[in-house]
Amino acid sequence: MVVDALAFSYAGRVLEGSRKAGEFARLCQGLSAPQDADISWRVAGRQDAGTGRLWLDIQAQGTVTLTCQRCLGPFVMSLQVSNTIGLVKDQAQLDALDALEVTGEGSDIEYLVADRQLDILALVEDELILGLPYAPRHDVCPGAAADPEHQDVAKPSPFAVLEQLRK
Ligand SMILES: [Zn+2]
Numbered sequence: 254m255v256v257d258a259l260a261f262s263y264a265g266r267v268l269e270g271s272r273k274a275g276e277f278a279r280l281c282q283g284l285s286a287p288q289d290a291d292i293s294w295r296v297a298g299r300q301d302a303g304t305g306r307l308w309l310d311i312q313a314q315g316t317v318t319l320t321c322q323r324c325l326g327p328f329v330m331s332l333q334v335s336n337t338i339g340l341v342k343d344q345a346q347l348d349a350l351d352a353l354e355v356t357g358e359g360s361d362i363e364y365l366v367a368d369r370q371l372d373i374l375a376l377v378e379d380e381l382i383l384g385l386p387y388a389p390r391h392d393v394c395p396g397a398a399a400d401p402e403h404q405d406v407a408k409p410s411p412f413a414v415l416e417q418l419r420k
Contacts, residue, residue, distance in 0.1 A: 258340055258371040262298030262307035268373055269295035274317050277378045280385075290316040292332070294377045307340040307367070313377050317385070324394035334384040338376075340367040 254268065274288035275281055281288050292315030299308050314333040321328040341347045341364050350364050391397075 254373045255370045256373055257369045258309070258365070258367040259307060259342070261371070262309060262340055263300055265297075265299050267295065267297040269293070274315055277381060280317070280378050280381050284317065285320055288317055290318070292381070296373050296377065309338045309340065309365075309376070311336050311338065311376055311380050313381055319386070319389040321391050321394060322388045323390045324397070326391070326395060328389050328391055330386070330389060332381060332384050334380040336363070336380050339364045341365070342367060
């Protein structure tokens, strides 16, 4: 599904659909179980009336089956991503924005050089990959209650630690 990124945003077009998680080949690299749940996605282009800036809003949600890093059992996780990417016309404009960011004047908005042949699904897939947890774990592993040896509830999960760092 290929679009001209600038024209797409300028016209405020929207593309949406649904496909099996397993059809996102890069997403499924390193994931073991068959990924047959549906992932619904939506990409919308828009232009700021005032500044004329062009944006892509990317959303996707669905479930993937991961391997729990504690019990090594399958772990079905709901994945929900939402991101907005700013479009720039060329690499020079992107470099200028990066330079602003280095000096602390820029924001943490993500920019992309507008591609005349932008693969919408690849964009969605990028966001899904970024949404995957680094070390997925059940909150409570199946069977853990019956086997206290394997419970390590006292240990904070890496996600909780990350949440703390973000604050
Ligand atoms: Zn587990």
